[in-house]
Amino acid sequence: xxxxxxxxxxxxxxxxxxxxxxxxxxxxxxxxxxxxxxxxxxxxxxxxxxxxxxxxxxxxxxxxxxxxxxxxxxxxxxxxxxxxxxxxxxxxxxxxxxxxxxxxxxxxxxxxxxxxxxxxxxxxxxxxxxxxxxxxxxxxxxxxxxxxxxxxxxxxxxxxxxxxxx
Numbered sequence: 001x002x003x004x005x006x007x008x009x010x011x012x013x014x015x016x017x018x019x020x021x022x023x024x025x026x027x028x029x030x031x032x033x034x035x036x037x038x039x040x041x042x043x044x045x046x047x048x049x050x051x052x053x054x055x056x057x058x059x060x061x062x063x064x065x066x067x068x069x070x071x072x073x074x075x076x077x078x079x080x081x082x083x084x085x086x087x088x089x090x091x092x093x094x095x096x097x098x099x100x101x102x103x104x105x106x107x108x109x110x111x112x113x114x115x116x117x118x119x120x121x122x123x124x125x126x127x128x129x130x131x132x133x134x135x136x137x138x139x140x141x142x143x144x145x146x147x148x149x150x151x152x153x154x155x156x157x158x159x160x161x162x163x164x165x166x
Contacts, residue, residue: 026056027056027057027058027082028048028052028054028056028057028058029057029058029060030046030047030048030051030052030057030058030059030060031046031047031060031061031062032045032046032047032060032061032062032063032068032070032088033045033046033047034063034068035063035065035066035068036066036068037068037069037070037071038068038070038071039070039071039072039073039075039076040052040070040071040072040073040076040079040097041072041073041075041076041077045070051076051079052079052081053076053078053079053080053081054080054081054082055080055081055082055100056082057081057082058081058082058083059081059083059084059085059086060085060086061084061085061086061087061088061090062085062086062087062088063087063088064087067088067089068088068089069088069089069090069091070086070088070089070090070091071090071091071093072090072091072092072093072094072095072097072114073093073094073095073114074093074094074095074113074114075094075095076094076095076097077095077096078095078096078098079095079096079097079098080098080100081097081098081099081100082099082100082101083099083100083101083102083103083119084097084099084102084103084104084105085103085104085106086103086104086105086106086107086109087106087107088107089107089108089109089110090105090107090108090109090110091110091112092109092110092111092112092113092114092115092116093112093113093114093132094113094114094134095114095115096114096115096116096117096138097114097115097116097117098117098118098119098138099116099117099118099119099121099140100118100119101119101120102119102120102121102122103119103120103121103122103123104122105121105122105123105124105125105127105144106124106125107124107125108125108128109123109125109126109127109128110127110128110129110130111127111128111129111130111132111135111136111137111155112130112132112135113130113132113134113135114134114135114136115135115136115137115138115158116136116137116138116140117136117137117138117139117140118138118139118140119140119141120140120141120143121140121141121142121143121144122143122144123142123143123144123145124144125144125145126144126145126146126147126165127142127144127145127146127147128147128149129146129147129148129153129154129155130153131150131152131153131154132154133154135154135155135156136155136156136157136158137155137156137157137158137161138157138158138159139158139159139160139161140161140162141161141162141164142161142162142163142164142165143164143165144164144165145165146163146165
């Protein structure tokens with residue numbers, strides 16, 4: 001059962017329920033499985049025992065009793081996932097996170113030296129861009145704010161960026 005724990009927002013639960021109802025036999029659900037902050041590429045942090053990284057992977061990050069930060073680093077390389085829903089903070093500090101369809105981000109998402117690629121990204125708090133010269137957005141549609149708040153913040157745009165926020 002996908003919604004075995006209470007989700008923090010109704011929209012998040014609707015998204016997860018939609019994936020459950022419309023999922024094909026090839027999809028694999030990955031849930032972040034620890035209340036501690038950790039790295040995306042460490043299999044021990046995921047209920048499947050390995051990190052997500054396939055075009056058929058549906059990724060859900062929700063720890064209602066904790067507030068972990070998941071770091072996607074250069075060690076993670078490139079991961080293509082079908083979809084992502086997160087109630088927890090994510091820092092993309094290296095490598096490429098490629099979202100095939102959509103991502104629902106209900107907590108902080110920081111670009112700090114990596115590439116966010118593909119898909120429709122809905123970010124409630126927006127995406128915070130750091131001063132790293134290696135930040136890239138590659139062919140994404142963003143529903144939410146793109147936050148470049150310091151004079152040194154930098155974002156390289158590859159293959160288009162559609163903004164539906166500020």
